[in-house]
Amino acid sequence: MDGTHHKILVVDDDPRLIQVMVESLRLFGEYEVVAAANGVEGLERCFAEQPDVIVIDVRMPQMNGLQMVRALRGDPATAQIPLIILSALVQDRDHLVGLLSGADVYLDKPVEPEQLIAVVEQTIQLSQEQRQQQMRALAEDDQSMPGEHT
Numbered sequence: 001m002d003g004t005h006h007k008i009l010v011v012d013d014d015p016r017l018i019q020v021m022v023e024s025l026r027l028f029g030e031y032e033v034v035a036a037a038n039g040v041e042g043l044e045r046c047f048a049e050q051p052d053v054i055v056i057d058v059r060m061p062q063m064n065g066l067q068m069v070r071a072l073r074g075d076p077a078t079a080q081i082p083l084i085i086l087s088a089l090v091q092d093r094d095h096l097v098g099l100l101s102g103a104d105v106y107l108d109k110p111v112e113p114e115q116l117i118a119v120v121e122q123t124i125q126l127s128q129e130q131r132q133q134q135m136r137a138l139a140e141d142d143q144s145m146p147g148e149h150t
Helices: 015-029 037-049 065-074 092-101 112-126 126-143
Strands: 009-010 032-036 053-056 083-087 106-110
Touching: 009 037, 015 032, 015 112, 032 037, 037 053, 037 065, 037 126, 053 065, 053 112, 065 083, 065 092, 083 092, 083 112, 092 106, 092 112, 092 126
Parallel strands: 009 032, 009 053, 053 083, 083 106
Antiparallel strands: none
16 A cells, blocks of 8 residues: 555445454555445445445445445546445346446455455556446447347
8 A cells, every 4th residue: 555544435234244344444454444334324424434445235225236336426526436346146147237337346245354455455546547448348248248138
């Protein structure tokens, strides 16, 4: 790290998982970590805390993680924040939907703290141009896949 402490927002409705992630990110990654229990609270905390990265679960009450990702990407004030989905939904289609919604990375639960920290570091380093290239590549791949296009 460059000596500055990055702020991570963790959004998940499982209090035990939040506790483990917060402690792991603080201890091993030396991050400042804030948490939210659902997508609505996550959006509020995002605007209040201005995190450097957000780790988001998909299945949550009030606003799910995919809705939160789309809301963040659709707002110029938050569109550039690196977003990591961390979900128990592990099918290829779940990954594709999460990434096409605007997440930079899709991780499967459970995740080891070391892997989460490595992905957070990599995601922080992504430039806006790299992020846009990823989205274009995903969209092109999705268009070329046979199947459920309407």
